[in-house]
Amino acid sequence: MTKKEKSKQTAVYTSIYIGLFLLVLITVVPFFLVLMNATRTGNAIQNNPLAFFPGDALVDNFKILMARANVIRGFFNSLFVSTSATFLSGYFGALTAYGFYVYKFKGNKPLFVFIIVFLMVPPQLAFLGFYQFMANLGFVDTFVPLIVPMIANIGTIFFLRQYAEGVIPKVMLESARIDGANELYAFHKIGIPMMMPGIATMSIFTFIGSWNNYLMARIMLNSPDKFTLPLQIAQLRAGTVWVNNQGAIYVGLAFSIIPIVLFFIIFSRFLVDSIAAGAVKG
């Protein structure tokens, strides 16, 4: 390579990487801001919104926050709801997908197509009726409406049905039956283990979606001690007292963001590939 070509190459590489770095900055700045401002007092933030060094007001801010909204309680509420929802979605999603894949029965294909069509139905269509229905049953202000419907998580079922087709050889089930296994045993000992990577992937998405859900929690929950984190966060925006206590708000935000970001970074290997895989297949 000539000297001229080499320097041109270096120039291109450098400028592109600088561009990428700027994009990373823009992407990451809000996160940085939350962490930084969580440690500064409300006054400091108001006087100087931009800062590069953390303050020392973290504990104070946390106390102010807890006085208004019990985010520790909110955290555990969110944790309970999301974990239960994810577990139900994963288990029953696998059960249903397995049922569609393994067994020939009348209406197998039509029923499957029917539920897939529902993927396109906006959830907002159901939520008004859902609210009234839950109100009539007395389930408003409980966690039931946020958890139980996840038994019928169509996105998961669709994905796992395709996934099962790729990983479960029907002959293995046949030989299990010959060896005397009953159907449920075959599902639990063969089906689930083989579908596990798919289940894990979908569960991660379900968990994140459930953790971040605002609308459903907002319309279903009334008592502050049942509020999930997104609800508490949303509440922080009202009231003049907050203008002076922005540090506390940022602590609340940090509470809702950090668990998910950590969760994602730990499990990111599985996720990025499957987001892509879903697209290429679909």
Next chain:
Amino acid sequence: MAKLTAIEKKQSKYGYMFIAPMFIVFVVFSIYPILYTLYLSFTRFTGVRDPEWVGIVNYTRVLNDPNFYESLLNTVRIWGINIILQVGLAFLLIMVFSDLKYKFKGLKAFRIIFYLPNLIAAASVALIFRMMLDTDYGTLNELLLTLNIVDSPVRWLKDTMLAQLSVANIQTWMWFGNSFILFMAAVQAVNKEVIESAVIDGCGRLSIMRYVKLPLIKPILIYVGVTSLIGGLQLFDVPYLITDGRGAPSGSLNTVIVYLFNHAFTYRNFGYASAIAFMLFLIIMTVSGIFVLIMNRSRVKDFLNKKKNDFSEYRKRKKANI
């Protein structure tokens, strides 16, 4: 369908058993509420007394409601700005990372970093940007003023057009990483040999992009566009939480769902809100239908051609018989 053997019949029973739990929950928690919403849309109902049947009054009202149309326009406008930026940005990124001559490192790390905004709850996103974009105390204005890029604070959330632009950009920030990952997967699926032979034939970078990669990414592009539109039409969390929940400034942030939500839970007008929900549903179904048609364009063409041929055959035969 062929008759099932005895064994298969016995297994059918298990099939139904396995899918039963899901279907029971599905009918109870999804189908019934949708039907109930449909019912409510024909009533007047405030949540206190029983619903009162009023026929199609709500629907005629929606069709004549300028606020509804304005909310629809707002929603589409915000989406429009967003999708151009989002897809454009994702596109630039794949051009960088799929380049043959320059091998850029760090794809895996970049994908994770750019995806991070998608993880945060929209509620948190709304609050963060509400504070960042505040006219007087916001970080962004502080930065712009310090660097002397502007003279006076920019009214990001107080000017109608800027507010929509801000929300659109927030959506872009949240979703460009997702699009990038999807596009990248599609590009990586392109057969390397095809590209290499194109290079040997003397194609420049732009030509390769246009004639080789683009046609193959088109399906993903359409998928991203349509799912984004369907999601965009349902935009709620950010526009609702970033100002006062009523679409301030001047209703410019009133998306269809914000409008619907207020009718339901602020004005307690459940019947009317349900009618709005169904109108939106019809719009989304139409969009999805068009999408399916586009994706299956070739099959639709063949189908129509066959019908045309059948018809001209029929006429020919008729003529011959006369």
